[in-house]
Amino acid sequence: MSGRYAAGLPLDDGNLVVRARDALRLEAGAQHAPPVAIRLEKNLPIASGVGGGSSDAAAALNGLARLWKLDIDDRSLARIGLSLGADLPMCLKSQPLVARGIGDEVSPLTAFPALGLVLVNPGIAVSTPEVFKALSSRDNEALPPLPKRLDFHAVRNWLTATRNDLEGAARSIEPAIGEALKALKRADAAFARMSGSGATCFGLFETGNVAKRAAIAIRARHPDWFVAATRSMEVSDGEA
Structure with missing residues (x-):
């Protein structure tokens, strides 16, 4: 880990990125998810209300699914994400959207300005x-x-x-x-x-x-x- 706020993050399963890796590996099976090296650059404050940790975990899920060439659809990835946090499904979409429910019901917007x-x-x-x-x-x-x-x-x-x-x-x-x-x-x-x-x-x-x-x-x-x-x-x- 590196970045301005790296010192405040744990390296074990208290870290959402580690939990995301483990959750996806459990879904895929260890034989389809070999060991990986992950570098996290933490530039957003911890527990700051902007979904930084959830975005990191979503990036890990998306990136590892591609790296491991997993046959997994967006719905299944969102289900895994939701087990890690209510805002993971919207972070997996990573685009302007409306979220309902506890954050699991997401509707991408067809237009939104750069603000x-x-x-x-x-x-x-x-x-x-x-x-x-x-x-x-x-x-x-x-x-x-x-x-x-x-x-x-x-x-x-x-x-x-x-x-x-x-x-x-x-x-x-x-x-x-x-x-x-x-x-x-x-x-x-x-x-x-x-x-x-x-x-x-x-x-x-x-x-x-x-x-x-x-x-x-x-x-x-x-x-x-x-x-x-x-x-x-x-x-x-x-x-x-």
């Missing part, structure tokens, strides 16, 4: 189980459907009308999440919200260049934080 984003984590890990324990209500209304035509303004307006039910619980555990949201708004994010179960927050910016400038400004004020400018994956009609 300028800034991710900010104030340097704290938040336990997802602890956040769910702190939830005051688990019976919340469903979110409204996405608008038919998606561009920057449509996505921003839709987000404004939605919510992250985990945010209040996470902020009660780690008030620093509020500081991350303030930093994004101070950097003129058109919209800011906590990602997943926290503590990472995201800001929406009209272009990638504006997002890059905002990330530089936030990093200058908070040099110890994780700050990254990025973009959402663009999908044009007919690509999904």
Whole structure:
């Protein structure tokens, strides 16, 4: 393992990549899944609410299925992924989508714009189980459907009308999440919200260049934080 956050990860089956390898080997049979060397470059904070570990595990499942030349379909791979975590099926798809249920019902989008984003984590890990324990209500209304035509303004307006039910619980555990949201708004994010179960927050910016400038400004004020400018994956009609 290498990368900024490698030191905080275990090398045994506490690591999702190792568990993904073992789960796929169990499915395929040891004779079809010989020993492999895997290198993990960990550049995202641990337990940060952006699905970093799940994405790594999904990449391991997809990569090993090809390397071992396994005769396994997407449904079976998603079933194995779900046994490792509720967000594995969507990470296996690795494209803009709508996820329902516990994350196992995924519907890829036929169109989605490339959005300028800034991710900010104030340097704290938040336990997802602890956040769910702190939830005051688990019976919340469903979110409204996405608008038919998606561009920057449509996505921003839709987000404004939605919510992250985990945010209040996470902020009660780690008030620093509020500081991350303030930093994004101070950097003129058109919209800011906590990602997943926290503590990472995201800001929406009209272009990638504006997002890059905002990330530089936030990093200058908070040099110890994780700050990254990025973009959402663009999908044009007919690509999904």
